[in-house]
Amino acid sequence: MSHDPEPPTAAPAPEDFDLQALRDADRVEEIKEVLKVIANNMAMPLYLMFWISDILYVPQMKWEFLFVRMLIIPHCLTVQYLAKRVATFRGAQLVALYFNFGMAIAINYMIFRIDEPATPYYAGLNLIALGNLAFIPWTRRFYIAVALSIFAPYYIVGLLQSKTAEDFTGLFLNSFFVFSTIIMLFFIRFFNERLRQRELSSRIALHNEVRNRDRIIIEKSEEAIRLSALSRQFSPQVVSAIRNRKIDLSSVRRSKICAIFIDIVNSTERVARGDKDKIHKAIAMFMDDTVRTLLKYDITVDKFLGDGILAFSNDPVAYPDYVDRVLRAAIEIRNRIKQNQDQYELYWMNHLEVRIGVAVGYANVGFYGNDRYYKSYTAIGAVINLASRLCSSAEPNQILVTSDVVDAVKASEYVLNSKGHRSLKGFESDMIRVYSVDPAFDDSSAVESTDCPVCSTGMLFLDTDEKGIFVLKCRECGHIKQGTLQHPRAAGAA
Amino acid sequence: MALTSKFLKESFPTKHSEIGQAIKGLTAEQYKASAEFFRKQLKHLIYDAPFSKRAFEKPKGYAGDYEMMNHLYRDEFVGPHLFAKCLHNYFINEPAGQAVRNRAFYLKKKLSEKFAATPKTTPLKFLSVASGPAREVQLFLETPFAKEGRKAEFVCLDQDEDSLKFAQRSIRTVDREIQSGFGFRFVNKAIKNVIGKGLDETEFDVIYSAGLFDYLSEPVAQMAATRLFNSLKPGGSLIIGNFNLFNPTLPLMDLAWDWHLIYRSPEDLAKMFAPVGGSITVEQEDLGINLFCVIRKPE
Numbered sequence: 001m002s003h004d005p006e007p008p009t010a011a012p013a014p015e016d017f018d019l020q021a022l023r024d025a026d027r028v029e030e031i032k033e034v035l036k037v038i039a040n041n042m043a044m045p046l047y048l049m050f051w052i053s054d055i056l057y058v059p060q061m062k063w064e065f066l067f068v069r070m071l072i073i074p075h076c077l078t079v080q081y082l083a084k085r086v087a088t089f090r091g092a093q094l095v096a097l098y099f100n101f102g103m104a105i106a107i108n109y110m111i112f113r114i115d116e117p118a119t120p121y122y123a124g125l126n127l128i129a130l131g132n133l134a135f136i137p138w139t140r141r142f143y144i145a146v147a148l149s150i151f152a153p154y155y156i157v158g159l160l161q162s163k164t165a166e167d168f169t170g171l172f173l174n175s176f177f178v179f180s181t182i183i184m185l186f187f188i189r190f191f192n193e194r195l196r197q198r199e200l201s202s203r204i205a206l207h208n209e210v211r212n213r214d215r216i217i218i219e220k221s222e223e224a225i226r227l228s229a230l231s232r233q234f235s236p237q238v239v240s241a242i243r244n245r246k247i248d249l250s251s252v253r254r255s256k257i258c259a260i261f262i263d264i265v266n267s268t269e270r271v272a273r274g275d276k277d278k279i280h281k282a283i284a285m286f287m288d289d290t291v292r293t294l295l296k297y298d299i300t301v302d303k304f305l306g307d308g309i310l311a312f313s314n315d316p317v318a319y320p321d322y323v324d325r326v327l328r329a330a331i332e333i334r335n336r337i338k339q340n341q342d343q344y345e346l347y348w349m350n351h352l353e354v355r356i357g358v359a360v361g362y363a364n365v366g367f368y369g370n371d372r373y374y375k376s377y378t379a380i381g382a383v384i385n386l387a388s389r390l391c392s393s394a395e396p397n398q399i400l401v402t403s404d405v406v407d408a409v410k411a412s413e414y415v416l417n418s419k420g421h422r423s424l425k426g427f428e429s430d431m432i433r434v435y436s437v438d439p440a441f442d443d444s445s446a447v448e449s450t451d452c453p454v455c456s457t458g459m460l461f462l463d464t465d466e467k468g469i470f471v472l473k474c475r476e477c478g479h480i481k482q483g484t485l486q487h488p489r490a491a492g493a494a
Numbered sequence: 495m496a497l498t499s500k501f502l503k504e505s506f507p508t509k510h511s512e513i514g515q516a517i518k519g520l521t522a523e524q525y526k527a528s529a530e531f532f533r534k535q536l537k538h539l540i541y542d543a544p545f546s547k548r549a550f551e552k553p554k555g556y557a558g559d560y561e562m563m564n565h566l567y568r569d570e571f572v573g574p575h576l577f578a579k580c581l582h583n584y585f586i587n588e589p590a591g592q593a594v595r596n597r598a599f600y601l602k603k604k605l606s607e608k609f610a611a612t613p614k615t616t617p618l619k620f621l622s623v624a625s626g627p628a629r630e631v632q633l634f635l636e637t638p639f640a641k642e643g644r645k646a647e648f649v650c651l652d653q654d655e656d657s658l659k660f661a662q663r664s665i666r667t668v669d670r671e672i673q674s675g676f677g678f679r680f681v682n683k684a685i686k687n688v689i690g691k692g693l694d695e696t697e698f699d700v701i702y703s704a705g706l707f708d709y710l711s712e713p714v715a716q717m718a719a720t721r722l723f724n725s726l727k728p729g730g731s732l733i734i735g736n737f738n739l740f741n742p743t744l745p746l747m748d749l750a751w752d753w754h755l756i757y758r759s760p761e762d763l764a765k766m767f768a769p770v771g772g773s774i775t776v777e778q779e780d781l782g783i784n785l786f787c788v789i790r791k792p793e
Contacts, residue, residue, distance in 0.1 A: 440682075462686050468709060469711055469754065470689065470709055471714060472711070472713050472714055480711070481713045482711075482713070483711060483713055484712070
């Protein structure tokens, strides 16, 4: 049984997942199916077969009743015709109501003609009720209307024709069966409807799950593509933090960054003159050495400009020592290239040297670009241009920085030599004081090839944690080697 | 000034213990929030004291720089106003401050013991790692051993150039009067390099480090101790200082100054440095706040 008033029964889109709308659409099809079966397989054969009872019970009216019974054929054909064209739940119920009324009126006519209120022909009405009230998913209002359309004429005829107490008693006794039938069918219908609702809920849940699964697959695929792109710009731990939604990259923000620009000396000339395959290998090796080192210090690789690399620190992950990180990376890149010089010379066919410029300042940082063509995590601001100009101004193998960089680093770790004031292109209005940077000590922070026990690629480095405690830490995965002792107050823990 | 100092000395220690109880069992987040609240509320009161200001601001990147040690050794009333002066003096006379002063005397005693235990003709070589102002060397120069004319060399190693310059100036000033004839060298080297690669020199009779290992996690401390131990001559001693688990000044250091150390018990030290080799004894200065793990290299 369903609610009143009846809902609109336009066929719902599968995305709606409105249980009631889906059920109503379902019921239209159900009514059509039931009408087809009842009309073809039940009503027409049974009506004609029951003519035998007419011959036996009222032989004097057998031809009249045969004519009446034959009327069921056009009635059923009409109902089927209408049922095919009906599209709404209400329309389908009206057609079914018309079908019932047509069948019931034929029986009621015969009861009227027999002129016997307690005639067993009332059982035909019960059969109609059984066939229709039980199988068609009526709304409550239609259920009552159908029951009335079947039995109301019978009672009107019966009451009009009853003259004796015996007539009334017979009518009264029949009423027990009539009402029992109506009530019993009501409950059958009620439980049947509940089962159908459950089935539909399950179907919707299944559909939702399949659809969600598809959506998750699409989302994960898109995310995998996005993270693959991110892994070219960020270190593995930053990519992991982005994946776990610990870092939000959705908006562009103003950040203080330390920009670094690294360029190979005389690359244009070498590229023009050298063997293209060998040059390609040398540049690929340079990129590998440089990007690995930058990512090791959590420095974001902004872009590649030919053989030049632009990167910046302090965004998306902020570090108090973000300037130190860039200088350490710059020194390490220069050292790596020196260490691998034999290999570089093999491909570069000359001594490969780099220039490095480092500057500190504010920039707008975020995903710039276009979703359709290209989008990358980029910094835009004067600090980027300044780092680039410093790089151009640097001598081969020199790291050139501004006084802001000098102010921001632990001076004891570097040898900082003033190189005077320079006028840099794009910054002509200011004479910029520049310094060269060299390490004060050998870089021995990598501790004797101690591999990280957690990740397969990292090494343990001597580092300081946020409390200033010296620890052995993997720069790839952030793992910190622990000791065996328990220190409840260790590192200032409360 | 006397009254204020007296009041501080009477009231502060009680409050310390209350702080300790209040922060006991807090989670890391709760502790962080508490520390921020504490600092915000008391900033105008406590950070005017020069010792407190420097401890919190850490201009050298770490709290226990040589200037902090000098504050402790000078025992002065300094600050922009009376309350700051008294508070400064109170802070440097906290048990932890006294323990730092005591450790200079402890190390002076160990240096003297080494002189006493070796023939006068035997040259000696000492190394102070993260030497700071090398107060113990200045104190040792005032002992009779400094006037014996023995051959000895004191090497001070620190990553802070200013600290080394100060130590050099102070030691030369004292030695100019004593005329000990000792050699003094001042090596500017990053502690990371010492831990990572060890020392370039060997054959030290005593290597000591009093204010460094509290900042080293266990694996790093073991690595550093092994490196230093390898630079000892046979029969030499490595003396490693570390704050004891019991430190009454801890709540103040933690909360007010964000000054975090790793506190270790005598058992921790003995266990931690057992893999280094040699025989281990754990000693302490008079207050028992500073422990010293003495690792002796076999002959």
